[in-house]
Amino acid sequence: MAASLSRRTLLGSAATLPLLPSAVLRAAEPDLSALRDITGGANPIDAAERARRLSRAQALMKANGMGAVLIEPGSSMIYFTGVRWGRSERPTLAILPVEGSPCIVTPFFEEPSVRETLGVPGEVRVWQEDADPLAVAAGFLRDRGLHRRAIGIEETVRSFIAAGLTRNLPDTRQLSANPVVRGCRMIKTPAELALMQLATEVTIAAYRWVHPRIEKGTSGHDIGALMDAATVRLGGSPEFSLVLIGEAAAYPHGSRTPHLVADGEIVLMDCGCTVQGYQSDVSRTFVHGAASKQQRTVWGQVARGSRSPSPPPGSAPPPAASMTRCAASTPRSATAPTTRCPACRIAPATASGSTGTNRSIWSAAKPPGSRRACAFRMNPVSTSPAYSACGWRIAST
Numbered sequence: 329m330a331a332s333l334s335r336r337t338l339l340g341s342a343a344t345l346p347l348l349p350s351a352v353l354r355a356a357e358p359d360l361s362a363l364r365d366i367t368g369g370a371n372p373i374d375a376a377e378r379a380r381r382l383s384r385a386q387a388l389m390k391a392n393g394m395g396a397v398l399i400e401p402g403s404s405m406i407y408f409t410g411v412r413w414g415r416s417e418r419p420t421l422a423i424l425p426v427e428g429s430p431c432i433v434t435p436f437f438e439e440p441s442v443r444e445t446l447g448v449p450g451e452v453r454v455w456q457e458d459a460d461p462l463a464v465a466a467g468f469l470r471d472r473g474l475h476r477r478a479i480g481i482e483e484t485v486r487s488f489i490a491a492g493l494t495r496n497l498p499d500t501r502q503l504s505a506n507p508v509v510r511g512c513r514m515i516k517t518p519a520e521l522a523l524m525q526l527a528t529e530v531t532i533a534a535y536r537w538v539h540p541r542i543e544k545g546t547s548g549h550d551i552g553a554l555m556d557a558a559t560v561r562l563g564g565s566p567e568f569s570l571v572l573i574g575e576a577a578a579y580p581h582g583s584r585t586p587h588l589v590a591d592g593e594i595v596l597m598d599c600g601c602t603v604q605g606y607q608s609d610v611s612r613t614f615v616h617g618a619a620s621k622q623q624r625t626v627w628g629q630v631a632r633g634s635r636s637p638s639p640p641p642g643s644a645p646p647p648a649a650s651m652t653r654c655a656a657s658t659p660r661s662a663t664a665p666t667t668r669c670p671a672c673r674i675a676p677a678t679a680s681g682s683t684g685t686n687r688s689i690w691s692a693a694k695p696p697g698s699r700r701a702c703a704f705r706m707n708p709v710s711t712s713p714a715y716s717a718c719g720w721r722i723a724s725t
Contacts, residue, residue, distance in 0.1 A: 363561040365562060366530060366563055368563070371522065377517065378447050379448065381512055384512050385511075386425075389508055390426060391507075393478055394426065395474035396423050396426060399482040400482065404482050404509055408430070409430055409432065410445050410446055411442055411445050411447075418435045419433070420433065421461070421465055430451075431450060431465075431468045435455060435461075436455065451468070453468060462496050469500070480505030483509070520606060523604045524607070527564060530563060531564065533562050534559045535610070538551065538554045546588065547587075548576075549571075551589075552569035552570070565602045566600075567601055568599065572596040573587035591617035595613070
């Protein structure tokens with residue numbers, strides 16, 4: 329009986345204690361019940377598509393005089409092999425030979441985990457802690473008779489990996505693998521475009537849910553947290569949620585000074601997620617409350633610049649004087665060009681995603697039917713302190 333009373337007393341006392349931080353957070357969590365996962369019908373990249381990728385890569389290797397391509401973990405390894413892995417001081421490598429199936433080189437104790445995501449027929453060779461992983465990679469190349477041919481090195485491979493391969497194969501020439509890797513990855517298939525489109529739809533749906541829930545006094549951090557929560561509920565994996573408020577919106581990546589939402593202030597959001605590994609990158613800008621005359625004027629100027637026609641497909645690059653096409657129709661104080669697009673040769677541009685419905689980011693050097701994905705598009709943004717309340721960024725993706 330004493331024990332029972334003691335427990336009751338303890339429970340009663342606990343009920344009078346202040347809420348713990350975790351309980352407060354749970355109580356403050358947004359009601360996401362109106363949202364549902366919209367990615368259930370997504371079709372992952374299958375073995376047949378990866379086989380076509382390898383076939384194209386091997387054709388490009390032959391055309392560029394390469395016997396194999398060496399890749400470290402990252403998006404290119406996922407693209408060709410399906411293996412999702414991280415980089416560390418213990419290398420895991422993918423070797424794509426000019427003929428035959430690929431090879432994965434990985435630490436002995438990681439083999440079972442690596443095999444879990446291997447999406448193509450291939451060999452797995454392991455190395456022990458007292459061994460040289462690049463010697464194992466060199467052994468595969470010798471066994472396939474490729475050690476006397478040039479080896480393509482994917483552009484993100486760390487220098488100590490390339491140096492280790494040279495140590496084991498001193499007479500083997502190393503080349504940039506860009507003609508092979510980029511030659512494959514810049515051509516998007518319908519399956520890839522569908523996943524990119526779906527990721528974009530997730531982000532846009534999250535925007536629609538978040539926008540009416542933004543209140544005066546809310547911080548950018550809190551808005552980003554709402555965006556992430558909505559994205560997860562909709563089936564996406566959040567990648568970034570940049571929220572810039574007021575003066576911070578006048579700078580491409582904000583400022584370190586805290587800003588809170590206020591009436592008449594710009595709220596600029598630049599967010600993205602992934603679906604099946606394919607990413608969205610969508611910007612949205614709005615005014616909390618009523619927009620001022622100045623804000624409406626600058627918005628109109630930036631919008632007109634954004635709508636300036638692009639050169640027709642296959643035409644010669646525009647002259648340098650017309651490279652900043654947005655600046656030609658917008659005062660310099662309102663916009664600033666950023667990066668020239670190496671594929672389209674159109675500026676101003678900033679990095680962005682690609683979708684099947686967004687023709688403006690396709691390469692001007694190729695007809696739209698080629699599905700060449702351009703990593704850039706025109707995305708003008710106010711960067712003048714004089715227009716600190718008018719940091720408009722106009723871009724759908």
